[in-house]
Amino acid sequence: MRIEDIPQEPSILDGRLRACYARNAAGRYEVATSKGWEVERIANQLAVGEVNAHIACALAAVRAGKASALAYHMARAHMDARLLAAHSGFWVWQVKRHMQPRHFQRLGEKALRRHADALGIDLATLTGPVPA
Numbered sequence: 001m002r003i004e005d006i007p008q009e010p011s012i013l014d015g016r017l018r019a020c021y022a023r024n025a026a027g028r029y030e031v032a033t034s035k036g037w038e039v040e041r042i043a044n045q046l047a048v049g050e051v052n053a054h055i056a057c058a059l060a061a062v063r064a065g066k067a068s069a070l071a072y073h074m075a076r077a078h079m080d081a082r083l084l085a086a087h088s089g090f091w092v093w094q095v096k097r098h099m100q101p102r103h104f105q106r107l108g109e110k111a112l113r114r115h116a117d118a119l120g121i122d123l124a125t126l127t128g129p130v131p132a
Contacts, residue, residue, distance in 0.1 A: 003032045011036020012044050051078065062130050068104030070095075070115060072130050077119045087118035 003022040017033040024030050058075035061067035074084055081095040088095070090111075097103045098115065107115075109123070116126040 003030070006032055006034045007037035008035045009038040009041075011038070011041045059130060065101055068099055068101045069126060069128075069130055070104055071099045073115075073119050073121060073126060074099070077121075079119070084115070084118055088114045090114070 001022045003024055006020060006022050013036045015035075017035060019031050020034050021029045022032045055072070055075045058067065058072045062069055062072045074080070079087075081092050081099070084090075085092045085095045090098070098107060098111075112126060113123055116123045119126065
């Protein structure tokens with residue numbers, strides 16, 4: 001892309017500039033700035049919509065008693081069982097088991113704290129009621 005062809009459209013950058021590489025008049029690459037690109041804005045809006053739908057689905061499952069609060073907090077932190085297991089030190093099968101309400105209720109404070117620390121939340125948030 002040439003420097004003069006760099007998109008300068010409204011985007012998610014809110015007036016900030018992003019650095020990108022483009023060819024100058026001599027045909028050599030150099031760093032240039034861009035205000036953003038409409039396609040990028042649309043793609044990000046779609047991605048955020050998907051994430052919000054996933055969080056809403058997890059919240060509905062918690063309210064229906066099909067999942068524990070852990071599932072909701074994992075969705076909010078953009079984590080799946082494998083990622084939470086890697087950060088908390090549990091096995092993946094243990095995390096999946098903890099996502100079930102009956103097993104989550106039986107967890108001790110030490111296990112709950114490991115999950116809370118891995119999710120970046122405090123213990124009261126993890127064990128408290130999910131938002132309305």
